[in-house]
Amino acid sequence: MRCPILNQTSPLNARSSFEPERALQLARDAVTVEAQALLALRDRLGEAFVQAVQAMLDSSHRVVVMGMGKSGHVGRKIAATLASTGTPAFFVHPGEASHGDLGMVMPGDTVIALSNSGESGEINAILPALRRLGVRLVAVTGKPESTLARHADIVLDSSVAQEACPLNLAPTASTTVQIALGDALAVALLDARGFREEDFAASHPGGALGRKLLMHVRDLMRTGDQVPRVGPEASFSETMREMSRTGLGATAVVEGDRVLGIFTDGDLRRRIEAGEELRTRCAKDLMHPSPKLIRADALAVDAAELMERHRITSVLVVEDDGRLVGALNSNDLMRAKVI
Missing domain, CATH: 3.10.580.10 (CBS-domain)
Structure with missing residues (x-):
């Protein structure tokens, strides 16, 4: 079997001169765009964020995080951060949820669904099932008027003015905002739960902090x-x-x-x-x-x-x-x- 040959016009074959000054300027621009997106997020945090935190505090069940593509990668990180700071949480892939993994979601859970467009087909396909389960749905989306937002109990606005990508296409600033929102939820929750260093160490027994706080x-x-x-x-x-x-x-x-x-x-x-x-x-x-x-x-x-x-x-x-x-x-x- 012959290996496929890349088309000569493929970007992988394109050779262009590397311009160090341009690369440095693009890097600075990317950081600036993401920093501005985070500051904008800070300024619009309000009642919806408080409601999301309260919903997770009131629930005696778990937090289930969902997301497709880059939002899925962010979702895994958010679930891991929540779990390690006192809020039981795990990630469920929306595509797999339609084929059996929805059984991992229980009535009374809180679901955090991440989708910048709010129109991810895999997530929207299971919205009716989530509603029948009686979960509390928190949407993290950049489009508050989207399908996901309309079906959610609480909407956290993760919109950005532009992506850090110079083509304004690759999820960059939007995923940074999603991560920041997840971290903000985790920080607010751990404080409200009275989570202490000793509790953190208990969930990190193999880490340096665990050794310091658990070993006698x-x-x-x-x-x-x-x-x-x-x-x-x-x-x-x-x-x-x-x-x-x-x-x-x-x-x-x-x-x-x-x-x-x-x-x-x-x-x-x-x-x-x-x-x-x-x-x-x-x-x-x-x-x-x-x-x-x-x-x-x-x-x-x-x-x-x-x-x-x-x-x-x-x-x-x-x-x-x-x-x-x-x-x-x-x-x-x-x-x-x-x-």
């Missing part, structure tokens, strides 16, 4: 035999062996389970530089008293902040009664990608 010291700390410790009368050589055994770079000095102090690699280096005779010293003479401690139920990010603030690389973990239960160093935090 107890999840990362060394425990049991991996926590170096010596008694106050331990000799210098015993203390050094215990420091080396676990590779923590420090050892706790304890009486029973109560922390008296800590001796670290840094303490050793400073004493050697000062010319001290260490071989005859015991742990209680070597240790740094009143070390920085942290509780096992503290956030791991708090341990990282404590180490950074005091310029230390290890911290001992204690219970409320001061009993030593673990140890943590900066390497443990880095492996967990907390820092």
Whole structure:
């Protein structure tokens, strides 16, 4: 089978001289057009936007987002943003909805339908079915007089004076406005729901924020035999062996389970530089008293902040009664990608 040959007049074969200054000017013009479209959107936000937010707050069901073509790509992003900020949402392709996927939509859902023209055949074809389901329909369209707008309960005007495309054809400024409207809805909803950083982290457990807000010291700390410790009368050589055994770079000095102090690699280096005779010293003479401690139920990010603030690389973990239960160093935090 021969490969098709592009027509010699095809734009793909057209060779034109690249003009850097023209390209830069077009880029600036595109940004300007989209910025102006966003400012115009800001100025016309009003009662309809409030009604859309209220409809989604009042619903005990989900938000279903629909859109064709570029509006469909935007719709997927809007659904993802809503879902990650406390509003259960998902995307349904309008074309697939006519062939069974409409079963994903339940009575009581709120449907956000995006269509710049308001005349997308795939969306308009399912409008009667959506009405029979009893959903609340929010239209995001650039044509408030369109078929979609006439069938909607709430209309959000996403019109633009012009596209950023120099041919005024490719969806550019219009899709930017759609994205901004979706973000505005998500922001208003998360605020109204009292959505917090902890809630965001719960839906992003694999992300950096999730690690910072969900991971606790107890999840990362060394425990049991991996926590170096010596008694106050331990000799210098015993203390050094215990420091080396676990590779923590420090050892706790304890009486029973109560922390008296800590001796670290840094303490050793400073004493050697000062010319001290260490071989005859015991742990209680070597240790740094009143070390920085942290509780096992503290956030791991708090341990990282404590180490950074005091310029230390290890911290001992204690219970409320001061009993030593673990140890943590900066390497443990880095492996967990907390820092």
